[in-house]
Amino acid sequence: MTQPTPNFDGANRPKSLSNYVGQHRLKAKLEVYISAAKGRAQALDHTLLFGPPGLGKTTLAHIIANELGVGIKVTSGPAIEKPGDLAAILTNSLEEGDVLFIDEIHRLGRVAEEHLYPAMEDFKLDIVIGQGPAARSIQLPIPRFTLIGATTRPGLITTPMRSRFGIIEHLEFYSPEEIALSLMREAILQGIEIEPDAALEIGARSRGTMRIAKNLLNRVRDYAQVAGENSIGIERAKDALDKMGLDTVGLNERDLKLLEVMILKFAGGPVGLDTLATAISEDSLTIEDVYEPYLIQLGFIKRTARGRMVTPLAYDHLGYAVPQDMLLD
Incomplete structure (x- = not known):
């Protein structure tokens, strides 16, 4: 053995x-x-x-x-x-x-x-x-x-x-609290000083994924270092994550474009996967493997027999009015 x-x-x-x-x-x-x-x-x-x-x-x-x-x-x-x-x-x-x-x-x-x-x-x-x-x-x-x-x-x-x-x-997505706990341990191992609320902020924007969280920790550390700061606080974390193009739940420009195209071009759906892929200049497998799992986890989109559909939660998150017919469903 x-x-x-x-x-x-x-x-x-x-x-x-x-x-x-x-x-x-x-x-x-x-x-x-x-x-x-x-x-x-x-x-x-x-x-x-x-x-x-x-x-x-x-x-x-x-x-x-x-x-x-x-x-x-x-x-x-x-x-x-x-x-x-x-x-x-x-x-x-x-x-x-x-x-x-x-x-x-x-x-x-x-x-x-x-x-x-x-x-x-x-x-x-x-x-x-x-x-x-x-x-x-x-x-x-x-x-x-x-x-x-x-x-x-x-x-x-x-x-x-x-x-x-x-x-x-x-394996399930991780909660922001679980990610924050892991990041606090990771920070100790790397000699990074980070406040608990800053770790939680990174956790909230990590798409429920430990690997992404650890990468974000290193990038936020870069911003803090260049700013001459020895410790990562909540404001530095928020500022760095904003500059990286991540919103409050970790969606990036491509995620937001996918949702906006579904809302503005296809009235929230349903829309077929291949049609959606063409509309955002992306391949179908990338949508299925990269974008959809987390968007489904958030409850922002759902898969139906007729295609993908945006939910009222996604309308609210992007600041669009929820269609009346969707409210009646």
Whole structure:
């Protein structure tokens, strides 16, 4: 069994579930699953983590490995181009009980995915020896391991692949308070002085996403440093975030343009995704993966069978009068 890695990619990531901020329901379940697996001296069931980018899927994978006391091999779906790449990882990089983390697992090639099935189920790898009529297949035993897959697009995971995960969990957006708590810890690690209300202001404009929050903390620090300030206060945080083009809930110019186009050009909707993408000169996947998750979380837009629609909350936020017919719905 490989020893757990003491540091994760040099980042200031938490190393235990107890130090991981937020995702309380998910953490409670993982604590049970990990404790049970350790009690049986077995590998944890294969786990699929899904949710928008920046919510901590990679961090959780490292934490799970650390809590299990095992090593972790990190790769991504696009990096496994052919079955040979997968075979090299499974036979050379893993020891008994280790974690194999595949980010963007929805981008795993179909042939490589099919070779992963027997590895996940039976901990055996099908190897073809020879070519043509003389070719034969043998099964090579591999260490029992835990596959942790991460994806932002669970709908692209095939049914056969999904069915092989014993644990499937969704990561939620973080509250401003959870983000502020994490930022206070991050600031200590980086030697940044920040007032709690300033951290909360950054948290409120971080789209519920830890990765964005940490980037914003560094940018606000830049503004404070250039202004000759040793500590980040609430006024400096507000001023810096305003100058970065983020409104009070973290929407940027592209978010606001999307909402305004839906309101002014399409009367609030419904409008088809492709039509909306053309109207704002954006591709459909970017709207689905980047803009929509947070706008839906805020309750500013909703998806219907006829297309996307803006809600009264979005009208209020942008300062437009809510149509009477929308008030009657």
